[in-house]
Amino acid sequence: RKRILITGGAGFVGSHLVDSLMMQGHEVTVVDNFFTGRKRNVEHWVGHENFEMLHHDIVNPLYIEVDQIYHLASPASPPNYMYNPIKTLKTNTLGTINMLGLAKRVRARLLLASTSEVYGDPELHPQNEDYWGHVNPIGPRACYDEGKRVAETMCYAYEKQENVEVRVARIFNTFGPRMHMNDGRVVSNFILQALQNESITVYGEGEQTRSFQYVSDLVDGLMLLMNSNFSQPVNLGNPEEHTIMEFAEIILSMVGGGSKIVKKTAMEDDPQRRKPDISRAMKYLGWKPMVPLKLGLNKTIAYFHNELRRSR
Amino acid sequence: RKRILITGGAGFVGSHLVDSLMMQGHEVTVVDNFFTGRKRNVEHWVGHENFEMLHHDIVNPLYIEVDQIYHLASPASPPNYMYNPIKTLKTNTLGTINMLGLAKRVRARLLLASTSEVYGDPELHPQNEDYWGHVNPIGPRACYDEGKRVAETMCYAYEKQENVEVRVARIFNTFGPRMHMNDGRVVSNFILQALQNESITVYGEGEQTRSFQYVSDLVDGLMLLMNSNFSQPVNLGNPEEHTIMEFAEIILSMVGGGSKIVKKTAMEDDPQRRKPDISRAMKYLGWKPMVPLKLGLNKTIAYFHNELRRSR
Ligand SMILES: NC(=O)c1ccc[n+]([C@@H]2O[C@H](COP(=O)([O-])OP(=O)(O)OC[C@H]3O[C@@H](n4cnc5c(N)ncnc54)[C@H](O)[C@@H]3O)[C@@H](O)[C@H]2O)c1
Numbered sequence: 001r002k003r004i005l006i007t008g009g010a011g012f013v014g015s016h017l018v019d020s021l022m023m024q025g026h027e028v029t030v031v032d033n034f035f036t037g038r039k040r041n042v043e044h045w046v047g048h049e050n051f052e053m054l055h056h057d058i059v060n061p062l063y064i065e066v067d068q069i070y071h072l073a074s075p076a077s078p079p080n081y082m083y084n085p086i087k088t089l090k091t092n093t094l095g096t097i098n099m100l101g102l103a104k105r106v107r108a109r110l111l112l113a114s115t116s117e118v119y120g121d122p123e124l125h126p127q128n129e130d131y132w133g134h135v136n137p138i139g140p141r142a143c144y145d146e147g148k149r150v151a152e153t154m155c156y157a158y159e160k161q162e163n164v165e166v167r168v169a170r171i172f173n174t175f176g177p178r179m180h181m182n183d184g185r186v187v188s189n190f191i192l193q194a195l196q197n198e199s200i201t202v203y204g205e206g207e208q209t210r211s212f213q214y215v216s217d218l219v220d221g222l223m224l225l226m227n228s229n230f231s232q233p234v235n236l237g238n239p240e241e242h243t244i245m246e247f248a249e250i251i252l253s254m255v256g257g258g259s260k261i262v263k264k265t266a267m268e269d270d271p272q273r274r275k276p277d278i279s280r281a282m283k284y285l286g287w288k289p290m291v292p293l294k295l296g297l298n299k300t301i302a303y304f305h306n307e308l309r310r311s312r
Numbered sequence: 313r314k315r316i317l318i319t320g321g322a323g324f325v326g327s328h329l330v331d332s333l334m335m336q337g338h339e340v341t342v343v344d345n346f347f348t349g350r351k352r353n354v355e356h357w358v359g360h361e362n363f364e365m366l367h368h369d370i371v372n373p374l375y376i377e378v379d380q381i382y383h384l385a386s387p388a389s390p391p392n393y394m395y396n397p398i399k400t401l402k403t404n405t406l407g408t409i410n411m412l413g414l415a416k417r418v419r420a421r422l423l424l425a426s427t428s429e430v431y432g433d434p435e436l437h438p439q440n441e442d443y444w445g446h447v448n449p450i451g452p453r454a455c456y457d458e459g460k461r462v463a464e465t466m467c468y469a470y471e472k473q474e475n476v477e478v479r480v481a482r483i484f485n486t487f488g489p490r491m492h493m494n495d496g497r498v499v500s501n502f503i504l505q506a507l508q509n510e511s512i513t514v515y516g517e518g519e520q521t522r523s524f525q526y527v528s529d530l531v532d533g534l535m536l537l538m539n540s541n542f543s544q545p546v547n548l549g550n551p552e553e554h555t556i557m558e559f560a561e562i563i564l565s566m567v568g569g570g571s572k573i574v575k576k577t578a579m580e581d582d583p584q585r586r587k588p589d590i591s592r593a594m595k596y597l598g599w600k601p602m603v604p605l606k607l608g609l610n611k612t613i614a615y616f617h618n619e620l621r622r623s624r
């Protein structure tokens with residue numbers, strides 16, 4: 001039984017991680033500023049003796065005593081991280097320094113939720129962890145991409161210089177219940193559009209690809225990585241690759257209804273292909289995704305169906 | 313006549329910039345923590361009514377009133393920035409946020425001294441400003457390279473979101489008097505080795521290239537850029553490219569003496585080719601380097617000759 005801090009624990013991924021760690025009997029502290037997170041995502045644990053929720057912004061120092069830190073706090077979807085680029089940068093730089101300073105003081109192990117965006121618009125396919133990436137340092141996505149890249153750099157600097165134990169997960173696109181309705185990610189957009197008989201908005205020609213993992217697979221991978229002996233970056237994602245147009249068609253056929261697929265302007269610097277090489281996760285963590293796409297989509301569609309009913 | 317702040321103004325480049333701006337009659341404030349800078353570099357201005365020297369570390373906030381900020385504070389040579397990677401990262405992230413916060417509050421224009429290292433080990437040759445670079449985010453040089461990349465990202469985030477006026481100079485290798493004797497850069501190493509009849513240490517086969525500009529050319533470029541209307545990144549460097557082996561031979565022949573050239577182990581992730589495309593600087597600033605390599609080397613050799621005498 002460990003004392004575990006989850007920054008961003010009221011968010012989409014964080015709240016699922018809270019569920020798994022609480023179920024394992026750990027003491028869990030969530031730190032969140034509720035920028036995109038919601039109390040509702042973790043409210044079923046409020047009042048449990050092993051659970052604590054701190055309303056706190058990690059750009060400010062934090063003094064608590066813990067054994068492990070899952071460092072997830074960061075705006076995560078393009079509309080959210082572009083909403084306030086300065087804050088995105090401060091969270092990923094100041095915020096990460098603060099969490100590494102905390103890890104250093106209390107000798108905790110820190111896992112950084114990094115991202116496939118460190119590979120940018122990749123020229124290598126699929127992407128393995130040795131790839132240095134192709135990122136525009138001054139483009140519209142840079143606040144997030146460069147923020148996460150330098151957060152990784154910081155982790156290894158604290159590892160080398162202060163012997164802080166670090167783990168770095170490069171997370172590929174993830175979906176599931178508790179995704180935000182309005183954060184503009186493709187899965188939530190398409191499902192909501194289909195459920196409401198609105199047009200399904202494909203940005204550009206829809207030939208760009210993504211590879212989506214279901215959130216429970218990711219949470220398993222994060223816990224395996226945290227408790228492994230492997231300190232280099234590890235890709236966590238589902239290698240099943242689809243074009244965005246295919247996603248639109250799959251979701252439309254699963255939801256049914258009369259939506260039309262329409263093409264909108266392409267996003268600036270939108271990565272054209274993305275698919276993880278997960279050999280490293282398989283080799284060092286014995287991990288691979290288990291949930292088939294359609295099963296995950298079914299659960300997610302059911303979730304959004306309920307959310308729409310609630311909000312009426 | 314302007315009130316001008318120079319962070320890192322007691323360093324090599326900064327102190328030459330102080331000289332030029334003081335000579336133009338501006339009020340100049342230097343902020344430096346003396347990590348690699350020296351009081352001696354600016355001591356000829358101490359006591360002048362337009363000059364002020366603040367012993368201050370920019371990872372802490374700074375409240376003064378100025379019109380322009382030349383933001384140069386950062387360890388700059390590989391041995392210096394690898395000496396304390398955490399501090400290098402804090403200086404380039406926290407320090408840059410502080411200077412941008414200052415610029416925002418007092419409505420000053422800020423020029424960031426960025427670097428050709430944002431291009432990493434480039435796959436495009438020569439490098440122009442649209443190239444996204446090839447940087448290892450977790451390699452030994454990352455604390456500097458990623459620190460400077462995200463510092464650029466921060467500049468454009470403050471420009472877009474807070475209307476801070478920013479200028480970004482991507483500085484290529486520079487040499488001249490007041491380079492540090494012991495910071496391990498190739499020009500200082502080779503000159504000192506030749507002057508002392510020691511072996512000239514070429515790392516690797518010496519086939520890697522660099523393009524060196526003389527410091528007075530750089531200072532002219534920085535001032536032109538600061539006062540221009542151009543806010544995108546601008547390369548400042550001399551496109552005359554030489555292999556490191558050629559540098560060894562040129563310097564040996566100019567200094568004379570009996571040194572031998574010896575090959576040492578190559579540096580990890582050492583960029584193999586580097587040469588600026590300076591079309592942008594020529595077009596928007598009307599700038600190009602004027603000082604021939606050998607003239608610059610002569611002045612630098614004379615400087616180190618004197619330094620060696622002083623230190624005896
Ligand atoms: N979901 C994905 O597809 C995906 C892909 C790659 C990486 N990631 C990473 O995983 C992590 C979690 O992502 P998510 O999808 O759950 O997003 P999310 O927006 O649901 O969760 C992020 C949480 O961090 C909180 N937060 C943001 N800034 C904060 C600050 N300054 N102080 C305290 N809390 C703050 C938010 O309120 C939110 O609860 C993020 O770091 C993200 O970059 C997610």
Ligand SMILES: NC(=O)c1ccc[n+]([C@@H]2O[C@H](COP(=O)([O-])OP(=O)(O)OC[C@H]3O[C@@H](n4cnc5c(N)ncnc54)[C@H](O)[C@@H]3O)[C@@H](O)[C@H]2O)c1
Binds near residue numbers: 321324344346
């Ligand atoms: N010289 C080059 O070839 C070159 C090439 C590319 C970029 N640059 C950039 O130009 C700038 C100046 O480089 P330089 O060659 O004069 O190096 P330098 O080491 O001589 O100067 C840097 C100065 O910054 C000061 N400093 C460092 N950290 C500080 C902190 N936290 N607070 C306050 N002061 C701090 C140092 O004491 C020093 O005086 C740097 O930003 C460097 O990255 C230089």
Ligand SMILES: O=c1ccn([C@@H]2O[C@H](COP(=O)(O)OP(=O)(O)O)[C@@H](O)[C@H]2O)c(=O)[nH]1
Binds near residue numbers: 063101102103398
């Ligand atoms: O328990 C702690 C210890 C440190 N920090 C923050 O982490 C930063 C980096 O820590 P580090 O030890 O590197 O820095 P220092 O204390 O030397 O500034 C500090 O500045 C604090 O803001 C924190 O939030 N909690």
Ligand SMILES: O=c1ccn([C@@H]2O[C@H](COP(=O)(O)OP(=O)(O)O)[C@@H](O)[C@H]2O)c(=O)[nH]1
Binds near residue numbers: 244270
């Ligand atoms: O309504 C939408 C939302 C997104 N996308 C595209 O779907 C892909 C994934 O976008 P998302 O924002 O989900 O994630 P990321 O770009 O961060 O992978 C990108 O190519 C987007 O341009 C789309 O076509 N329509």
Ligand SMILES: O=c1ccn([C@@H]2O[C@H](COP(=O)(O)OP(=O)(O)O)[C@@H](O)[C@H]2O)c(=O)[nH]1
Binds near residue numbers: 375414
């Ligand atoms: O005159 C100033 C104004 C701000 N800052 C620093 O710059 C940072 C970023 O400024 P910004 O306005 O973005 O942030 P905020 O004040 O909202 O934290 C602040 O946190 C301060 O530490 C400074 O050093 N001098």
Ligand SMILES: O=c1ccn([C@@H]2O[C@H](COP(=O)(O)OP(=O)(O)O)[C@@H](O)[C@H]2O)c(=O)[nH]1
Binds near residue numbers: 496498499502520582
């Ligand atoms: O004593 C030395 C110092 C440097 N170098 C090489 O010279 C080049 C320039 O090194 P420097 O540290 O001056 O600058 P940077 O690598 O930042 O361009 C690199 O390829 C180094 O490996 C060398 O051969 N011998």
